[in-house]
Structure formats: structure tokens, C-alpha cells
Amino acid sequence: MTSPSKNPIDRYSRTAVILHWWIAAFIVGNxxxxxxxxxxxxLAMRPILMPVHAWIGLTVLLLTVARIGWRLSHSAPPTPYSYKTWERGLARAVHALFYILMLALPITGYLILSANPPNPAWRLMFWGIIHVPYFEPLQAMEPVSQKIVHGRFVFVHLIGAFTILITLILHIAGVVKHQLLDGDDILARMMLKKRAD
Ligand code: HEM
Ligand code: HEM
Incomplete structure (x- = not known):
């Protein structure tokens, strides 16, 4: 039986492909x-690296919102028939987990920075240009509770980072299995179509 992932290949749209690879590159980099x-x-390097880390992370947030908007308004290409039921379930769970973490990581990062005493020297400027105000209720907290809340966001951010790393390993393992062992040209689904000459 021919799988619908082969000849012709069901692909994600150009927008989805471009968003997928930009988001992936920014997440791996961050x-x-x-x-x-x-x-x-x-520690002395942190004031230089932290703004770059925050800008990349907030860019992931913006691109993810665009990606989710696209996903809700378009349907993904059908999963190849060759997928077993458990493979479909696992792929769906991995993708859902990605979407949750793609939102949770930037949001908890932003909350970590907000849960600090106000300091004009630490303004968050998106790509050095647009001022992003911190979350006021966290800035205004009394110092002891603020420190506790800060520590909790740091913990959730760290767990999120490890979880997205594990999710990425599972995702790549899935792609490698389908591409190399099962002979589904799964990578082509997430690549731009070559123009016919
Ligand atoms: C952190 C980095 C990455 C993230 C967050 C990510 C996220 C995702 C998500 C959410 C989907 C499902 C799209 C949808 O239907 O809505 C997807 C599909 C896909 N990804 Fe990634 N991805 C990442 C890295 C990679 C890498 C490194 C590869 C290549 C080895 C890859 C190859 C693919 C392929 C081929 C699909 C299509 C799967 C299918 O057709 O069912 N991704 N990715
Ligand atoms: C794709 C999004 C992001 C990823 C993958 C990511 C990943 C990470 C990782 C791996 C660490 C080091 C954790 C550790 O070793 O303890 C970290 C720390 C940190 N991130 Fe992010 N991050 C993201 C987005 C953001 C954003 C948007 C902000 C702020 C606006 C942010 C603020 C921070 C802060 C303040 C720390 C230091 C926490 C501490 O004091 O230990 N992150 N992040």
C-alpha cells in the first residue's frame, strides 16, 4: 500500500515550514x-548575555503565537497511513508538549525577570529597541515573598528547559525512525518544496 507521505508528498505549508525552522533554531540556540x-x-558575563537570552525567548513567544494562529486556521497534512496507533498518539503528545513549552518557557522567563525589585538599569528592551514593561504586581511585591516567587519561577523555567530538551530528543528520534527505518519521507513534509525549473 502506498503511504500518502510518498509521491505526492503531503507537506506543511510554506508559512508553517518557515515558522517551524525559525522557532526550532531559536529554541536550540536559547x-x-x-x-x-x-x-x-x-557571573560578570550575565548582564551581556541575559538581554540576548530574553530577546531570543520573547521572539520564540511571538513566533509561537503566530504558529498556533496558523495551526488553528489550517489543518496539518494527514499523518502517513503507515503510522501505528501508538506512533500517532506519541507524535500528537510530543507536538502538544512542544506547544505548551514553547509558551511556558518564555512566559516563566519573563516572570523571573519581573520578580525582582524595580531597577531602571535593568529595563527589558526587546532587541534593544522596544521597551517591554515588567509584570507590575511581581515588581511591587514585598522583598521576602518576591524572592520566594522568583525562586519558584527559576525552578519551573529550569524544569521546562530540561523537558523541552527531552521532548526534542524524542522528536528527532521519531523523525529518524520514520525517515531511515520506515522509509516515510517525513522530513520532506517539513521542507520547502523545490521550484520546478
Ligand atoms: C526545539 C526544536 C523543535 C520544535 C519546538 C519542533 C516542533 C514541532 C512541532 C510542534 C511539530 C508539529 C507541527 C504541527 O502539526 O503542528 C513538528 C513537526 C515536525 N518536525 Fe519539529 N520541532 C523541532 C525540531 C525539529 C528537528 C531538529 C527536526 C529534524 C530532525 C524536526 C522535524 C520535524 C518534522 C519532519 C515534522 C513533521 C512531522 C509530521 O509530518 O508529522 N523538528 N515539529
Ligand atoms: C525559548 C525560550 C527559552 C529557553 C529555551 C530558555 C532556556 C533557559 C535555560 C536552559 C536556562 C538555564 C537554566 C539553568 O541552568 O539553571 C535559562 C535561564 C534563564 N532564563 Fe531562559 N529560556 C527561554 C526564554 C527566556 C525568556 C523569554 C526570558 C526572559 C524574558 C528568560 C529568562 C531567564 C532567566 C532570568 C534565567 C536565569 C535563571 C536563574 O537565575 O538561574 N528565558 N533559560
Missing amino acids: LALGFVMIRIVP
Whole structure:
């Protein structure tokens, strides 16, 4: 039986493909930057790296909102018939988890920065241009509770970062399995179509 993923290939639309790869690149980059910034380089580097980390993360948030908007208004190409029921379920769960984390990571990051005493030297400027105000109720908290809340957001952000890393490993394992073992050209579904000459 021929699978619908082969000849002709059911692809994601151009918009979905472009958003997928930009978001993926920014998330992988920000995972590396986050761990390097917190675990490897000296504390003195943090004021330089943190704004870049925050801008990339907020860009992921904006692109994810666009991606979800696209996803709700368009249907994804049908899953190849060759997928077993458990594979369909797992792929769906991995994709859903991605969407949750793609929102949760930037939001908790923003909340970590908001749960600090107000400091004009730490204004959040999106890509150095647009001023993003911090979440006022967190800024206005009394110091002891603010510190506790800050620590909780840091914890959730860290767990989120590890979870998205594991999700990414599962996602790549799934793609490799279908591409190399099952012979479904799954990667082509998430690639731009070559123009006919
Ligand atoms: C953190 C990085 C990544 C994220 C957040 C991500 C997220 C997603 C999501 C949410 C979908 C489902 C799209 C939908 O139907 O709404 C998807 C599909 C896909 N992704 Fe990724 N992805 C990432 C990295 C990668 C990488 C590295 C590869 C290549 C090895 C890849 C290959 C694919 C392919 C081929 C599909 C289509 C699967 C299908 O047709 O069912 N992704 N990705
Ligand atoms: C794709 C989105 C994001 C990813 C993948 C990500 C990932 C990470 C990682 C891996 C760390 C290091 C955790 C550790 O080793 O303890 C980290 C720390 C941090 N991130 Fe993010 N992050 C994202 C978005 C954001 C955003 C949008 C902000 C702020 C607006 C932010 C603010 C922070 C802060 C303040 C820390 C330091 C926490 C601490 O004090 O230990 N992140 N992030």
C-alpha cells in the first residue's frame, strides 16, 4: 500500500515550514545560551548575555503565537497511513508538549525577570529597541515573598528547559525512525518544496 507521505508528498505549508525552522533554531540556540550563561561563563558575563537570552525567548513567544494562529486556521497534512496507533498518539503528545513549552518557557522567563525589585538599569528592551514593561504586581511585591516567587519561577523555567530538551530528543528520534527505518519521507513534509525549473 502506498503511504500518502510518498509521491505526492503531503507537506506543511510554506508559512508553517518557515515558522517551524525559525522557532526550532531559536529554541536550540536559547537552550545552549541559557545553560552556558548560568552554568559555564563567569557571573560578570550575565548582564551581556541575559538581554540576548530574553530577546531570543520573547521572539520564540511571538513566533509561537503566530504558529498556533496558523495551526488553528489550517489543518496539518494527514499523518502517513503507515503510522501505528501508538506512533500517532506519541507524535500528537510530543507536538502538544512542544506547544505548551514553547509558551511556558518564555512566559516563566519573563516572570523571573519581573520578580525582582524595580531597577531602571535593568529595563527589558526587546532587541534593544522596544521597551517591554515588567509584570507590575511581581515588581511591587514585598522583598521576602518576591524572592520566594522568583525562586519558584527559576525552578519551573529550569524544569521546562530540561523537558523541552527531552521532548526534542524524542522528536528527532521519531523523525529518524520514520525517515531511515520506515522509509516515510517525513522530513520532506517539513521542507520547502523545490521550484520546478
Ligand atoms: C526545539 C526544536 C523543535 C520544535 C519546538 C519542533 C516542533 C514541532 C512541532 C510542534 C511539530 C508539529 C507541527 C504541527 O502539526 O503542528 C513538528 C513537526 C515536525 N518536525 Fe519539529 N520541532 C523541532 C525540531 C525539529 C528537528 C531538529 C527536526 C529534524 C530532525 C524536526 C522535524 C520535524 C518534522 C519532519 C515534522 C513533521 C512531522 C509530521 O509530518 O508529522 N523538528 N515539529
Ligand atoms: C525559548 C525560550 C527559552 C529557553 C529555551 C530558555 C532556556 C533557559 C535555560 C536552559 C536556562 C538555564 C537554566 C539553568 O541552568 O539553571 C535559562 C535561564 C534563564 N532564563 Fe531562559 N529560556 C527561554 C526564554 C527566556 C525568556 C523569554 C526570558 C526572559 C524574558 C528568560 C529568562 C531567564 C532567566 C532570568 C534565567 C536565569 C535563571 C536563574 O537565575 O538561574 N528565558 N533559560
